[in-house]
Amino acid sequence: RETPVLIDLKPSGKYYMDDLHKAGGLAPVFRELKALLNLECMTVTGRTLGQEIEDLPEPFQQNVVRPFNNPIHLGGSIAVLGGNLAGDGAIIKQSASTEELLVHTGRAVVFESIKDLATRIDDPDFDITPDDVLVMRNGGPRGAPGMPEAGYIPIPRKLAQQGVKDMVRISDARMSGTAFGTIILHASPEAAVGGPLALIRNGDMISLNVPERKLTLAVADDELELRRAVLRPAPDTEQMRGYLRLFHDHVMQAGSGCDFDFLTSGKPKKKTP
Known part of the structure; x- marks a missing residue:
């Protein structure tokens, strides 16, 4: 800072x-x-x-x-966020964000994957307003896999046609360093391993406060635990091969650098195939 x-x-x-x-x-x-x-x-x-x-x-x-x-x-180009929706951390390029959105509360609109985003984002009947918060999950190191540059969630076409240039957007993916927007990235742990983004439901209220470094989901802890209990289990990797299996079994989270655990000084969580 x-x-x-x-x-x-x-x-x-x-x-x-x-x-x-x-x-x-x-x-x-x-x-x-x-x-x-x-x-x-x-x-x-x-x-x-x-x-x-x-x-x-x-x-x-x-x-x-x-x-x-x-x-x-002032205060650097990137801010690291905490809060119950940031888990082990998330980042925002505050210097390239819209100042009026650095403190914002809005309704969550959730995309389950990169494919889901591509399918629905430009639907003319999409239920969306400029104050909503777009959330795309399962774009992280394991969920995508590979944490692609998919975090630059586009403005929905119906809003872009109205002149909307920016919205608060959240994902566990990454984006190009040349991109502009109030976009939270690298949410860690990612949704695919049960991170906070996996617990969001459409209509939840999300608050961003960059000066206080907070990203908050306005849902009670007991409700979040109920949601966690019904999350889909992690996929069985026994039948996977190659890099797909390596990513699911051994890639670390964004907060740890997305390295393979067997390339670090720590002990791998699973045996390397």
């Missing part, structure tokens, strides 16, 4: 990567962030980072890299 967003590039700002190159590249960025850096760190030149910064070319007038005291966004 101490490092502000200084580079005015899309999707957080208005310029492009080529504009950053013309503005001096990373040189002005290092200069502005100097107070936050370990200046004694050695670089590949054999000199310290502090020495390299001191010898940077003289600054010139440009608008792409902001001064440290005039950032385009």
Whole structure:
């Protein structure tokens, strides 16, 4: 939260990567962030980072890299959320979100999978309003599998035609770093392993409060336990082969890096086939 967003590039700002190159590249960025850096760190030149910064070319007038005291966004570009709907954590690119939606409460509209989303999102009879919260589950490391870039849930066509540009959206998938929107990603643990997204039902109220780092499902704990008791069991992997089985048996959650457990220092939960 101490490092502000200084580079005015899309999707957080208005310029492009080529504009950053013309503005001096990373040189002005290092200069502005100097107070936050370990200046004694050695670089590949054999000199310290502090020495390299001191010898940077003289600054010139440009608008792409902001001064440290005039950032385009305070508190960093990404926020990590907690709360009963975030489980072990979820992330939001707050610098590329709509400010008015960073504190928002709306009705959950749930998609069971990437395929379900593709089937229904543009239905002209879709029951949806701009204040609703779109939830797509089973797009995570095991549920998809592979945690594809499916988290950039599109605005429903009927709302886009009305001029709606952004809505709160939640998934256990990921999305491109160039995407814009008030989108919560990497919800961990994912729905496919019984994470909080698996417990949401259409019509539940969901509250997002990015300043407080909270993502909350307004459902009582005892009701959530009842819902958990009727979740579908995990698929039997005995007949699976190849990467599909590896993902279901051994891939870790987003909060742990989506690595295979047998490639880490810990002990695998299941025997590697």
